[in-house]
Amino acid sequence: MLLACAVLGGTASSCTGAGAGVAGTPGAAGARDPYFPKLGNGGYDVTHYDLRLTVDRSAAHLTGTATITARATQDLSAFHLDLVGLDVTGATVEGRPAAVNRAGGELVLRPATQVAGRLRKGRTFETVVRYSGAPRTLTDADGTHEGWLRTADGAVALGEPAGGPTWFPGNHHPSDKATYTVAVTVPEGLAAVSNGELVSRRTSGGAGTTTYTWHTGEPMASYLATVAIGRFRTEETRTGDGLTVFTAVDPEVAAEAEPELARIGQILAWEAERFGPYPFRSAGAIVDRPEDSEYALETQNRPYYPGPPTTGLLVHELAHQWFGDSVTPATWRDMWLNEGFATYAEWLWSEDHEDTPVRENFERAFADDANWAFPPAEPPTAADVSQPPVYGRGAMVVHRLRLAVDDDGRFFALLKGWTGAHRHGNASTADFTAYAEKATGLDLSRLWSVWLYGDERPADGTAPDLP
Ligand code: TRP
Numbered sequence: 001m002l003l004a005c006a007v008l009g010g011t012a013s014s015c016t017g018a019g020a021g022v023a024g025t026p027g028a029a030g031a032r033d034p035y036f037p038k039l040g041n042g043g044y045d046v047t048h049y050d051l052r053l054t055v056d057r058s059a060a061h062l063t064g065t066a067t068i069t070a071r072a073t074q075d076l077s078a079f080h081l082d083l084v085g086l087d088v089t090g091a092t093v094e095g096r097p098a099a100v101n102r103a104g105g106e107l108v109l110r111p112a113t114q115v116a117g118r119l120r121k122g123r124t125f126e127t128v129v130r131y132s133g134a135p136r137t138l139t140d141a142d143g144t145h146e147g148w149l150r151t152a153d154g155a156v157a158l159g160e161p162a163g164g165p166t167w168f169p170g171n172h173h174p175s176d177k178a179t180y181t182v183a184v185t186v187p188e189g190l191a192a193v194s195n196g197e198l199v200s201r202r203t204s205g206g207a208g209t210t211t212y213t214w215h216t217g218e219p220m221a222s223y224l225a226t227v228a229i230g231r232f233r234t235e236e237t238r239t240g241d242g243l244t245v246f247t248a249v250d251p252e253v254a255a256e257a258e259p260e261l262a263r264i265g266q267i268l269a270w271e272a273e274r275f276g277p278y279p280f281r282s283a284g285a286i287v288d289r290p291e292d293s294e295y296a297l298e299t300q301n302r303p304y305y306p307g308p309p310t311t312g313l314l315v316h317e318l319a320h321q322w323f324g325d326s327v328t329p330a331t332w333r334d335m336w337l338n339e340g341f342a343t344y345a346e347w348l349w350s351e352d353h354e355d356t357p358v359r360e361n362f363e364r365a366f367a368d369d370a371n372w373a374f375p376p377a378e379p380p381t382a383a384d385v386s387q388p389p390v391y392g393r394g395a396m397v398v399h400r401l402r403l404a405v406d407d408d409g410r411f412f413a414l415l416k417g418w419t420g421a422h423r424h425g426n427a428s429t430a431d432f433t434a435y436a437e438k439a440t441g442l443d444l445s446r447l448w449s450v451w452l453y454g455d456e457r458p459a460d461g462t463a464p465d466l467p
């Protein structure tokens with residue numbers, strides 16, 4: 001049977017042929033993000049990714065099978081996945097070979113007619129994509145790199161904001177969170193570390209390979225998914241609260257990193273008192289060498305650090321487990337909900353442990369022109385979502401809120417309420433401002449218009465009694 005469907009410029013037009021017998025329309029090519037319109041896709045929600053990856057000794061080549069379980073949110077005749085580079089060697093939807101088209105970072109799948117009728121709104125369907133190739137490193141607008149980064153002894157996948165599609169096909173927008181199983185087969189002698197918990201480690205003597213299987217049972221945004229391949233010294237410990245802490249450290253930096261990493265349990269307990277219960281089953285860290293990446297990233301369960309982290313950096317990345325990983329931005333515009341709170345966590349830590357009042361950090365940030373380049377809730381372009389106002393002024397917003405509440409018991413109750421209300425979900429700036437006003441019973445409109453949305457540095461900005 002002939003399908004009267006066309007794929008033009010990466011967008012599948014709807015199937016018009018009566019002969020096709022396919023109900024529904026194609027899912028959108030993007031998730032309507034205001035900054036990254038091509039990221040994510042419409043028409044379905046992924047519930048689970050099962051990724052089977054095999055990596056060669058140089059970690060330059062990847063062979064993968066992605067099994068994606070998703071629920072249709074409309075009647076679908078076709079749908080998109082995001083995938084950058086790599087060759088697709090085959091795809092099935094509901095067990096039948098699917099037609100595959102590629103255009104830029106979009107993979108368009110058209111299910112076989114025999115199964116297309118199953119992709120009805122509300123139904124769950126399974127897609128398998130087989131792929132291979134040399135995963136790419138992307139260069140972001142600020143000159144930093146993400147995606148698949150080669151390291152001294154392997155590689156690491158970092159996905160914020162757009163690197164996920166370099167190593168697996170999926171719905172790569174933070175609004176579509178899912179559980180994951182990641183099984184990575186590496187040459188013997190190398191380790192593969194990912195999110196969640198290690199389910200098994202199996203060595204095949206004949207093949208000279210080891211397969212590490214990791215499972216993430218709590219919903220995860222794809223930009224927080226990682227795999228780190230290399231020589232690692234690994235350790236599994238338990239905190240006083242019974243939380244498993246799995247660390248993987250490059251032996252070259254282990255002696256320097258380990259005393260810092262030993263504080264993870266203490267930091268998490270301190271954060272849990274302020275932000276609410278730790279949201280995941282396990283915690284930890286992945287530590288590579290300083291030259292392996294230009295930045296740390298709050299990869300879920302175990303943040304990634306290029307080199308031994310300072311205590312402040314540990315506090316920042318671990319705070320992201322609440323702010324970003326559990327409560328995830330609805331779109332990339334809401335980035336200050338991640339970075340503002342993670343930065344504020346550093347200020348709070350300094351107040352409690354280093355005798356630096358938050359007010360000092362606030363005033364330093366206030367005096368820094370870089371924080372006034374644009375309002376944190378409205379970065380002018382995609383290149384700005386990781387710029388100073390999102391961090392420094394984002395943290396100033398949190399502090400102004402604390403001053404407005406004027407009672408630390410109630411302020412921390414508000415933070416805990418916020419992380420509880422959106423635990424394992426997504427939230428926007430509007431969700432936050434509405435939540436804060438409801439929780440405090442205060443009219444905070446001036447606080448938002450000055451600190452969150454205002455262009456100008458307020459003349460009276462360091463007066464403590466002003467909202
Ligand atoms: N989220 C990282 C951190 O705070 C920093 C970062 C790395 C980042 N890449 C980014 C922020 C891209 C925004 C966009 O530790």
Ligand code: ZN
Pocket residue numbers: 316320338339342
């Ligand atoms: Zn951060």
